[in-house]
Amino acid sequence: MTHASLLHRITDYANRANPYPLYEELRKTPVLHEEEDGPYVVSSYYDILGLLHDPRVSSDATNLTAAGADELSGPEATGLPPSFIRLDPPEHDRLRRIANSSFGPPHRPDRIDSMSGELSGIITELVDGFGDARQIDVVDQFAYPFPVTVICRLLGVPREDEPRFRAWVDPIVAALDPETRQRTDDDFQRAAQEARMQLGMYLAGLVEQRTKEPRDDLLSDLAASHGADGTMSMMEVLSTAVLLLIAGHETTVNLITNGMLTLLRHPEYLHRLREDPGLSVRIVEELLRYEPPVQLVPQRTCVADIDLRGVTIPKGSRIWLMLAAGNRDPERFRDPDRFDPDREDIEHLGFGSGIHICFGAPLARREAQLALAELTRRLDNPRLVEDPPPYRKNAVLRGPRHLNIAIDSVRS
């Protein structure tokens, strides 16, 4: 096969279930540039790591000159100003710092830790909801509803509003999928647009209320002033909230689903996890290397020429960083295609690196650890109904659309 088709094969849905052989082929050309206005695709661990720390690489789409918009990234279709994930310093730093001051150390070192009890409660509720079913869809019945509920609690969405909230989130998240985004039928578009507006108005109302009467939740913190960086404007709070909502959502669903799938394919770890829930920490880390929810970062552009492995990436070019390929780079990891939570060295690229390193990583880790440990503990004799399961269209945020598993019973 010729190189000319490699990227197309990677984005081709037919290869979604197992793109790893294609990534292996990709690594043979560390800087791949197939078409004149196409992206420069980088797939080796150390090269990716280097570019994630390279100040000549920008996350701001307005720096793109060589080619038009990216079919895989696209604008954030929310009508809000760009969130910090699509900004460079200094704006990025300011917004991320303010957001961080209500999410992690030094101001709130215990925010995530203190949520463990609540996370467990949500998990228990969802698993109880399986009832006496003999077959369940891990995605629809667990991995999807879980993060929305979590983000609601975190932001401070009142419990009684959660169903409404989810009704707005679903069409927005659905519209993120590149395939569905291309759908032009009016009803679909109108529904998504309507949901965005409703969600925006709902959040704005909530922020306004929290500004007057702060509580112990993220929206209150974001709305309040923090140190030298001042406050976020209402619009900035909204775009940050929507970022957390969407980024936190898409990734956790896939992390948990990929996790269950991988465990079912490697039953020895399923058994070990059941015996020792503490193993979930290493399992999730290895999952982030082996089956990362974010397969590639397609939104980077370079603001100066970059020489890499003998190739000059000209200023203004798009760069795709193939995190999932780097995670299985034999130059970096021994026996990279083996799922091995016992490996000592799992410094994966699953959360990226550099200034844009996943903001929600501590939460995502905790969610996945608790979820996998509890699913393993409570599902009696889980078996895959189909392997591979049907995948979602999305090549960037890769994961099964459904994960049907058969069980003997749900333990209490």
Place this chain on the structure above:
Amino acid sequence: MPAEAFHEWLRREGRIVIVGASLAGLRAAETLRAEGFAGPLTMIGDEPYEPYDRPPLSKAALLGMASPDHTELPRRRDIDATWRLGVAAAGLDMAARRVRLADGEEVPYDRLLIATGVHARPWPKEDEAQLDGVFVLRTRDDAVRLHRRMKGPPRRVLIIGAGFTGSEIASACRNQGIAVTVAERAGAPLVGALGGVIGAVAAELHRENGVDLRTGVMVTGLEGDVTGRVRAAHLSDGSVVETDVVVVSLGATRNTDWLEGSGLGAGPRGIACDAGCRAFDFRGIVTDDIYVAGDVARSPHPLFGYQFLSLEHWGNAVAQAEVAAHNMISAGADRRPHMWVPAFWSSQFGVNIKSVGVPSMGEEVMITQGSLTERRFVGVYGYQGRVIAAVSFDNTRWLEFYQRLIETGAPFPVEFTTVDRRPEGRKPVPADFPDPSLPTHGPTVTLSGYSPADRQLVFTPARH
């Protein structure tokens, strides 16, 4: 015995002694075991404690966020060693391969690692140094004493010397609302490490946080009251500072006294060794059974003109210990050079400072990202047309990139565009070090490879 058989024997049943049971000593011991060393291992340390971490002593511990007597170093693995804690090594017999302890006992070795670090330079006038309320900060005991006094609280703390440790202590005091005066001989804090341009930013940080910063002055004397407690300090500009706590932060002296007369190349500037951590004897001949690592070592760095660098850096202690341990039990061809690119971090007044390379070699500095006035930036140091170091204030995550520039001898000034580059960053300015004793030869070497096992030196001809 042929070399190969000897090393096999050494790994199996050789005796290894490590003097200095702290960061470098512990990491070396762990590496020895991880690499399969099975013989008897003895750890000798003059402090009575198991290895603990020092950086928190001037940060979290003084803020009351960590207990100064609980900063134990996390263990990477069981090292199965005989611990001789609370007893100093007092002498070395190189010919007989024995370490003599202060209690008279002798410990024989087949391989010795010296990791005795440094100690804080005390206030030079002994009677004044004895005054109650005069402190240094190097050990856990120092930190416990200082912390206890800071809870007093003192009316005013005087810090002598505004290097990293002095500045961190000042920051911890201000954080707790304690009045602080800092006296510094140079024109600004951190000048020795980072130069005057960056020092000016540090000075602003001090002043904005309410530190009474006095620069360009020296403390000439300390004065006690009738009970022997410090009550005032006299400065070279004639002024007097009323104070009840004085912290002397005048840098450190290498712990090499115990090696006097041993024949080892040890002196006040440390113990010289080759790039493989093997110590030199005083004739400049390399030993093959004595290794050094950490703050006490002085080793040539190919990337910096083969200068012998002594680094008081946490990361250097770890990396050097790992290389030393590996080499101690490996035959010639398997040995690795210690080519760690110097890196240092500090946190003070809520700002994260990190440097890579050797800033003090820099002739010029340019701000390639962010801005000095916002105190969030990356500054790059140039030396003879090449990037030699970089420093960041609240911009740590970019530094890895600049480290690559240093390793590959990238040209200076940095011409390319970067995100967050401001007008002030378009031009290099003199870095403004007080005494730039710079060597004269050009760059001849760059580093390549990522892991210690595939790090390579690449020789390139001088560029001019």
